[in-house]
Amino acid sequence: MERNPVSSRRLRDASARLVLDHLWDADEVTGSALIEATGLSRATVHDVCDELIERGWVRELASLRTGGDPRKGRPARRYAFAAGVGVVVGVDAGQHRISATVTDLRGVTLARSTLPVAPHDGTSARRLALIEQAALAAVADAGAAPGSVLAVAVGVPAPVDRDGRTSFQDNAFWELMNPGIGDHLRDRHGWTAVIDNDANLAAVAEHWRGHGRGSLCHVTLLAGERFGAGVVDDGRLLRGAHGGVGEMRYLDLVEGVGSADGIAALVRQDALAQLGRLDGRTGSSLQELDPATVDAADVLAAARDEDPLAVSVVEHVAGLLTRVVATFASIYDPERVIVAGAVAASCEPLLALVRRDLDRYVDPPGVEVLASALGADVVTVGAVKRALDHVREHALQITPAAPH
Amino acid sequence: MERNPVSSRRLRDASARLVLDHLWDADEVTGSALIEATGLSRATVHDVCDELIERGWVRELASLRTGGDPRKGRPARRYAFAAGVGVVVGVDAGQHRISATVTDLRGVTLARSTLPVAPHDGTSARRLALIEQAALAAVADAGAAPGSVLAVAVGVPAPVDRDGRTSFQDNAFWELMNPGIGDHLRDRHGWTAVIDNDANLAAVAEHWRGHGRGSLCHVTLLAGERFGAGVVDDGRLLRGAHGGVGEMRYLDLVEGVGSADGIAALVRQDALAQLGRLDGRTGSSLQELDPATVDAADVLAAARDEDPLAVSVVEHVAGLLTRVVATFASIYDPERVIVAGAVAASCEPLLALVRRDLDRYVDPPGVEVLASALGADVVTVGAVKRALDHVREHALQITPAAPH
DNA sequence: CTGATTTGATGAAGGTCCTAAATTTAAGAC
DNA sequence: GTCTTAAATTTAGGACCTTCATCAAATCAG
Numbered sequence: 001m002e003r004n005p006v007s008s009r010r011l012r013d014a015s016a017r018l019v020l021d022h023l024w025d026a027d028e029v030t031g032s033a034l035i036e037a038t039g040l041s042r043a044t045v046h047d048v049c050d051e052l053i054e055r056g057w058v059r060e061l062a063s064l065r066t067g068g069d070p071r072k073g074r075p076a077r078r079y080a081f082a083a084g085v086g087v088v089v090g091v092d093a094g095q096h097r098i099s100a101t102v103t104d105l106r107g108v109t110l111a112r113s114t115l116p117v118a119p120h121d122g123t124s125a126r127r128l129a130l131i132e133q134a135a136l137a138a139v140a141d142a143g144a145a146p147g148s149v150l151a152v153a154v155g156v157p158a159p160v161d162r163d164g165r166t167s168f169q170d171n172a173f174w175e176l177m178n179p180g181i182g183d184h185l186r187d188r189h190g191w192t193a194v195i196d197n198d199a200n201l202a203a204v205a206e207h208w209r210g211h212g213r214g215s216l217c218h219v220t221l222l223a224g225e226r227f228g229a230g231v232v233d234d235g236r237l238l239r240g241a242h243g244g245v246g247e248m249r250y251l252d253l254v255e256g257v258g259s260a261d262g263i264a265a266l267v268r269q270d271a272l273a274q275l276g277r278l279d280g281r282t283g284s285s286l287q288e289l290d291p292a293t294v295d296a297a298d299v300l301a302a303a304r305d306e307d308p309l310a311v312s313v314v315e316h317v318a319g320l321l322t323r324v325v326a327t328f329a330s331i332y333d334p335e336r337v338i339v340a341g342a343v344a345a346s347c348e349p350l351l352a353l354v355r356r357d358l359d360r361y362v363d364p365p366g367v368e369v370l371a372s373a374l375g376a377d378v379v380t381v382g383a384v385k386r387a388l389d390h391v392r393e394h395a396l397q398i399t400p401a402a403p404h
Numbered sequence: 405m406e407r408n409p410v411s412s413r414r415l416r417d418a419s420a421r422l423v424l425d426h427l428w429d430a431d432e433v434t435g436s437a438l439i440e441a442t443g444l445s446r447a448t449v450h451d452v453c454d455e456l457i458e459r460g461w462v463r464e465l466a467s468l469r470t471g472g473d474p475r476k477g478r479p480a481r482r483y484a485f486a487a488g489v490g491v492v493v494g495v496d497a498g499q500h501r502i503s504a505t506v507t508d509l510r511g512v513t514l515a516r517s518t519l520p521v522a523p524h525d526g527t528s529a530r531r532l533a534l535i536e537q538a539a540l541a542a543v544a545d546a547g548a549a550p551g552s553v554l555a556v557a558v559g560v561p562a563p564v565d566r567d568g569r570t571s572f573q574d575n576a577f578w579e580l581m582n583p584g585i586g587d588h589l590r591d592r593h594g595w596t597a598v599i600d601n602d603a604n605l606a607a608v609a610e611h612w613r614g615h616g617r618g619s620l621c622h623v624t625l626l627a628g629e630r631f632g633a634g635v636v637d638d639g640r641l642l643r644g645a646h647g648g649v650g651e652m653r654y655l656d657l658v659e660g661v662g663s664a665d666g667i668a669a670l671v672r673q674d675a676l677a678q679l680g681r682l683d684g685r686t687g688s689s690l691q692e693l694d695p696a697t698v699d700a701a702d703v704l705a706a707a708r709d710e711d712p713l714a715v716s717v718v719e720h721v722a723g724l725l726t727r728v729v730a731t732f733a734s735i736y737d738p739e740r741v742i743v744a745g746a747v748a749a750s751c752e753p754l755l756a757l758v759r760r761d762l763d764r765y766v767d768p769p770g771v772e773v774l775a776s777a778l779g780a781d782v783v784t785v786g787a788v789k790r791a792l793d794h795v796r797e798h799a800l801q802i803t804p805a806a807p808h
Numbered sequence: 809c810t811g812a813t814t815t816g817a818t819g820a821a822g823g824t825c826c827t828a829a830a831t832t833t834a835a836g837a838c
Numbered sequence: 839g840t841c842t843t844a845a846a847t848t849t850a851g852g853a854c855c856t857t858c859a860t861c862a863a864a865t866c867a868g
Contacts, residue, residue: 011415011824011855012856032814040411040856046817072812072814072865073814073866074815075815217645233637233642233649236638236640238642239621239637240737241621241739244734245736247737248734330651331649331735333649335645416824445826445827447827476835476844477833477834478833479845480846
């Protein structure tokens with residue numbers, strides 16, 4: 001006779017989740033340590049572990065006494081999370097570049113891949129193909145089978161709602177950036193995909209492994225050609241009704257800002273304008289560069305060498321950035337504002353000025369302004385975290401690999 | 405021998421919570437309906453209900469077949485949530501007025517009370533006494549014993565963090581507004597108190613019983629003398645690191661706004677300024693009023709009668725309010741922005757203009773702008789909801805009244 | 809080799825919850 | 839009035855999970 005397993009399972013799953021969570025976060029754990037950590041009894045712990053081993057999530061280590069641990073007594077059974085039983089893929093599907101990172105289930109990077117987006121890639125089909133290609137390349141490079149991919153997360157430069165859709169009408173660019181990626185990857189490989197906004201994923205990355213760790217609330221400013229922001233409050237990502245939280249059109253209304261252009265764009269524009277005004281007279285090392293290729297990193301580097309024109313550019317842009325950060329600090333009351341993206345590596349001189357002036361505008365003083373340390377791959381890191389979270393949440397409903 | 409009841413309880417409590425939640429939301433429920441709703445078996449449902457009756461949360465109704473229900477079969481046992489077994493108190497501890505609402509556990513209002521704050525009440529001790537007094541008066545008026553108060557929530561015009569504290573230094577006003585209310589009420593009456601920002605509670609109220617129902621994300625603008633905002637995203641209140649979300653100093657930076665003065669203040673100031681400019685010439689019915697007592701409601705009423713000066717004031721303030729609402733709409737991506745507080749009753753002409761112009765600034769068009777329908781008591785309503793949530797969350801650890 | 813110590817394994821017991829069958833209660837048919 | 843039918847409750851039995859108590863195993867110190 002068939003039984004309704006709802007309640008038996010409920011309790012068993014709760015116990016299994018307790019144990020799995022501890023194993024996921026720790027390296028190797030003995031039975032006794034699990035008893036301590038979970039509050040379950042020894043019998044239950046081992047029973048649950050046996051089940052998790054059976055299901056593939058956990059493996060038992062050879063219980064040989066490890067060298068540096070000369071203790072009395074019977075050697076404990078040692079369990080470890082089977083971090084290699086599957087992989088996740090984090091994709092940054094940017095406008096000009098698509099990159100993917102593959103990690104194991106603990107987030108240890110196994111491989112990366114990057115593809116440029118060529119001018120003729122401006123169709124949904126091409127972008128879908130490139131995303132798929134970047135993911136597959138990284139998976140192959142990691143030595144993993146496509147079937148071992150337990151989740152994929154993709155960051156796109158468009159507002160994304162809770163269901164992974166971009167529901168703003170009449171914006172061809174956004175539509176192109178988020179063209180039903182989830183369905184495509186499911187149809188082609190059976191992968192579960194989570195789609196999210198790139199700045200949101202950057203914020204997730206900072207909260208996970210960057211400067212946002214341990215803060216109640218922080219804002220990550222993805223500041224390349226255009227500003228985009230991700231906000232984490234109480235450990236949760238803000239979304240709004242349609243995923244429009246980081247879209248910064250309100251900057252049009254902020255005095256002295258007037259647009260949502262990002263740091264890279266602002267620096268470049270201001271440098272070119274000032275160079276134009278010099279009009280032949282020498283006054284800056286930047287004049288030696290080709291105006292068509294001058295970029296933010298050049299200007300910021302020159303400012304570090306005290307090139308007067310570059311310093312003036314930095315001061316101007318800093319004044320603007322200060323206002324942007326001030327609105328964030330006042331609106332979201334974060335502990336930190338983190339500037340991430342490609343400019344993060346070079347924008348320290350800018351941030352120094354922002355720090356100097358910020359408290360003039362912000363009431364709870366002491367908002368920290370930091371440059372991201374996660375490099376140009378922030379978005380894929382955040383995507384990896386999203387994918388990991390998804391796997392972890394649904395772990396007990398997933399059968400990862402060939403079970404015993 | 406003592407047994408560790410942790411696991412047995414874990415499952416039992418989960419079942420009890422399922423049943424209690426359904427009873428809390430419904431009027432009367434039969435056993436079979438509970439089986440349907442919870443997925444538990446009949447045996448479990450009745451067992452849990454018996455336990456809840458024992459604990460005081462539920463009562464069993466006389467199972468007499470109710471008149472209009474001529475059904476065959478054995479009459480079902482009918483259970484109902486014991487909404488009268490305790491009360492909650494919601495307090496609005498405003499700068500000039502302290503009011504309290506007492507409701508039963510379903511949020512049905514039983515009594516209200518209001519106390520003015522006199523000029524000599526400007527000390528923490530006096531405010532604490534007034535808050536206590538307002539609460540006690542309403543409790544007594546509701547015919548409830550002070551011991552039956554299961555939770556109190558208090559809204560204050562100051563930023564409040566997750567622990568109910570105002571951690572901004574050097575602000576005597578805020579400190580005066582939030583002077584350890586929780587401790588005071590616990591010491592005096594053993595009450596559990598939750599402290600929160602008044603605009604936050606207004607947002608909670610709108611989400612519960614106002615125009616915010618059913619929306620993923622909405623902003624409630626508490627707009628009296630100063631703006632304060634509460635933001636609900638995905639059903640959760642935003643707080644920030646120190647409870648500063650909703651403190652609107654960033655408006656200083658918004659072009660054409662420049663301060664956080666509220667609607668009432670703006671309307672009054674602008675009206676007085678324009679009256680001054682008239683300088684004797686007649687041109688407005690508002691000139692008949694005493695300039696010292698003219699207030700926003702007067703001006704808005706005059707605008708409704710097409711008084712030219714009042715119309716001009718309204719247009720000016722609407723332009724400003726449009727920018728404020730636009731920043732919200734762009735920053736938080738809400739479905740609705742609700743204007744609440746005392747001015748809500750009269751500000752409809754203002755909002756009509758805001759609606760007309762808003763889409764010029766905001767990208768996902770169609771953000772609704774509404775006046776609150778909850779009246780001047782929004783904050784106490786939200787406070788009641790907070791208190792109810794607290795009781796509900798901790799219901800199974802509370803023994804409400806004299807158990808059987 | 810023996811004792812101490814730590815951990816694993818095993819079986820009994822308590823608790824929760826489900827299924828199935830028996831029982832209670834009321835309405836309608838004859 | 840009695841019987842049938844329908845809906846719900848009650849009771850009994852069993853499956854499952856977890857804990858507890860006890861025993862067995864493994865290791866180290868001496």
